[in-house]
Amino acid sequence: xxxxxxxxxxxxxPTRRAVIRALADDGPTTLTDLTRRLPVTRQAVAKHLAVxxxxxxxxxxxxxxxxxxxxxxxxxxxxxxxMVDVGAxxxxxxxxxxxxxxxxx
Amino acid sequence: MTSEIHEETIGAxxxxxxxxxxxxxxxSAWFGADxxxxxxxxxxxxxxxxDGSIRRGVVEQVERSRRLTWRWREQRGAGFALxxxxxxxxxxxxxxxxxxxxxxxxxAPVIAASARGTA
Numbered sequence: 631x632x633x634x635x636x637x638x639x640x641x642x643x644p645t646r647r648a649v650i651r652a653l654a655d656d657g658p659t660t661l662t663d664l665t666r667r668l669p670v671t672r673q674a675v676a677k678h679l680a681v682x683x684x685x686x687x688x689x690x691x692x693x694x695x696x697x698x699x700x701x702x703x704x705x706x707x708x709x710x711x712x713m714v715d716v717g718a719x720x721x722x723x724x725x726x727x728x729x730x731x732x733x734x735x
Numbered sequence: 736m737t738s739e740i741h742e743e744t745i746g747a748x749x750x751x752x753x754x755x756x757x758x759x760x761x762x763s764a765w766f767g768a769d770x771x772x773x774x775x776x777x778x779x780x781x782x783x784x785x786d787g788s789i790r791r792g793v794v795e796q797v798e799r800s801r802r803l804t805w806r807w808r809e810q811r812g813a814g815f816a817l818x819x820x821x822x823x824x825x826x827x828x829x830x831x832x833x834x835x836x837x838x839x840x841x842x843a844p845v846i847a848a849s850a851r852g853t854a
Binding site (some may be wrong): 710711713720721722723724725726727728729730732734 | 739741742743744745746747751752755761764765767768785786838840842
């Protein structure tokens with residue numbers, strides 16, 4: 631499994647989540663088209679795409695002009711596996727039980 | 736599968752901790768799964784986990800504010816593709832201590848438990 635840190639960092643920003651959502655829903659698209667659909671500048675979208683590419687969540691293909699960006703979900707699966715593993719043990723459950731009971735008291 | 740014992744001391748009386756065992760919403764929250772459990776012997780238990788797996792079983796022992804035991808096994812797939820995991824028994828014991836409640840959770844294979852005559 632790959633290091634989940636870049637994935638969580640990439641997902642920590644609402645615009646990047648919006649980019650992922652747009653690519654996942656509508657398929658590969660260009661920077662120009664993404665900019666039209668998001669309330670941020672072309673430069674900002676380009677920066678977010680770079681972060682998403684570093685995290686392995688987006689891949690660009692084709693010539694620079696009109697390059698298509700596509701969602702590549704594999705790192706999300708790894709990150710989800712990581713979260714499930716962390717939360718699934720009895721010790722983690724007991725720790726959550728303790729926090730929740732004591733918070734209520 | 737080997738037996739696992741996990742313990743934690745919680746700063747609240749056993750009756751308060753018990754409430755988190757027998758209320759499905761509270762149970763789901765600390766369990767990390769969508770849990771359905773009715774605190775009655777022979778009642779069905781169902782836990783749906785975030786990874787899509789499901790564990791089903793049956794309540795075996797209910798001693799209010801003291802002990803809750805159920806038997807469960809993992810189910811993957813359905814119909815002809817249904818796969819069942821090894822059955823195990825989960826025992827949650829609550830013991831009053833000066834600081835609150837000692838919670839001990841034991842998960843053990845059902846076969847081994849039967850061999851010890853506790854089934």
